[in-house]
Amino acid sequence: xxxxxxxxxxxxxxxxxxxxxxxxxxxxxxxxxxxxxxxxxxxxxxxxxxxxxxxxxxxxxxxxxxxxxxxxxxxxxxxxxxxxxxxxxxxxxxxxxxxxxxxxxxxxxxxxxxxxxxxxxxxxxxxxxxxxxxxxxxxxxxxxxxxxxxxxxxxxxxxxxxxxxxxxxxxxxxxxxxxxxxxxxxxxxxxxxxxxxxxxxxxxxxxxxxxxxx
Amino acid sequence: xxxxxxxxxxxxxxxxxxxxxxxxxxxxxxxxxxxxxxxxxxxxxxxxxxxxxxxxxxxxxxxxxxxxxxxxxxxxxxxxxxxxxxxxxxxxxxxxxxxxxxxxxxxxxxxxxxxxxxxxxxxxxxxxxxxxxxxxxxxxxxxxxxxxxxxxxxxxxxxxxxx
Numbered sequence: 128x129x130x131x132x133x134x135x136x137x138x139x140x141x142x143x144x145x146x147x148x149x150x151x152x153x154x155x156x157x158x159x160x161x162x163x164x165x166x167x168x169x170x171x172x173x174x175x176x177x178x179x180x181x182x183x184x185x186x187x188x189x190x191x192x193x194x195x196x197x198x199x200x201x202x203x204x205x206x207x208x209x210x211x212x213x214x215x216x217x218x219x220x221x222x223x224x225x226x227x228x229x230x231x232x233x234x235x236x237x238x239x240x241x242x243x244x245x246x247x248x249x250x251x252x253x254x255x256x257x258x259x260x261x262x263x264x265x266x267x268x269x270x271x272x273x274x275x276x277x278x279x280x281x282x283x284x285x286x287x288x289x290x291x292x293x294x295x296x297x298x299x300x301x302x303x304x305x306x307x308x309x310x311x312x313x314x315x316x317x318x319x320x321x322x323x324x325x326x327x328x329x330x331x332x333x334x335x336x337x338x339x340x341x
Numbered sequence: 342x343x344x345x346x347x348x349x350x351x352x353x354x355x356x357x358x359x360x361x362x363x364x365x366x367x368x369x370x371x372x373x374x375x376x377x378x379x380x381x382x383x384x385x386x387x388x389x390x391x392x393x394x395x396x397x398x399x400x401x402x403x404x405x406x407x408x409x410x411x412x413x414x415x416x417x418x419x420x421x422x423x424x425x426x427x428x429x430x431x432x433x434x435x436x437x438x439x440x441x442x443x444x445x446x447x448x449x450x451x452x453x454x455x456x457x458x459x460x461x462x463x464x465x466x467x468x469x470x471x472x473x474x475x476x477x478x479x480x481x482x483x484x485x486x487x488x489x490x491x492x493x494x495x496x497x498x499x500x501x502x503x504x
Contacts, residue, residue, distance in 0.1 A: 291346065339359065
């Protein structure tokens with residue numbers, strides 16, 4: 128049974144697809160991955176370096192079909208992931224009904240944010256980035272790059288990613304809690320009504336994930 | 342400039358999402374009009390993050406700078422300042438930058454210095470109101486916790502650069 132070491136930007140769905148599995152749950156729910164499943168309750172947010180057991184593929188039974196006839200075979204739809212981003216103003220108010228243009232691969236989707244400021248789109252597996260034009264800004268979204276808050280680096284890179292998304296400038300997502308990250312943490316803790324420690328503690332991780340939405 | 346954000350993807354029909362906040366508050370720095378008594382020379386105010394990555398400079402002649410003639414002040418308004426720790430410096434004529442405030446904290450709830458919340462209203466100018474009678478400012482009691490930015494940004498108070 129091969130072991131897959133997770134790389135940045137991967138999730139269970141992309142890994143499953145790369146090994147020829149149409150449904151990520153075949154891997155995610157495999158008993159050999161039970162410990163990882165407990166550690167990573169969200170299969171879409173896993174950490175580079177995580178190790179995943181890849182089960183052997185079950186051999187499909189051959190179909191007996193008569194010759195001299197036409198047969199229609201239906202292929203399963205290519206799996207897509209969901210991109211959901213809520214845009215907010217500095218005061219935490221949703222960016223309502225804002226027109227946007229979202230470019231994923233060769234496709235451009237135009238629309239307006241919902242009343243909650245939400246942009247939602249289906250993303251083909253394998254797309255690594257998207258670009259959205261909204262509110263006079265051009266933003267690159269690095270798909271699947273957000274690390275977990277309980278990752279292998281004590282969650283520092285996951286915390287940095289969420290702080291940056293929420294408007295707290297934590298600097299480069301490098302897994303190192305340097306001065307910039309600690310300043311951003313302290314300001315977030317102040318705004319969130321947490322004890323101001325400037326460090327990555329469990330209460331801060333929990334609140335960050337809650338406010339960020341994952 | 343294209344900003345970049347790390348986001349997580351989810352499964353169809355689920356509720357997990359990412360949140361992206363367009364951050365930034367407006368910060369107004371009041372300074373005395375024409376610090377060097379040279380109307381031809383633009384005084385400058387600089388807002389700079391402590392890590393040096395954010396820097397914005399306003400000249401006295403910029404449209405974001407409004408006069409408060411009653412108080413003989415110029416109000417320098419920095420727009421969309423992201424959360425972080427900052428220093429404010431001034432430069433008069435061709436002199437070196439001089440920091441007048443260090444440790445200004447900008448958060449979602451506004452700006453604060455040494456635990457005191459500062460006003461972030463971009464425009465406090467009331468040009469049509471008559472000027473109040475001159476008062477002895479030194480004898481005026483300050484309301485606790487309501488110190489305004491203008492009361493500490495006074496370059497004549499011999500501020501020294503803090504390191």
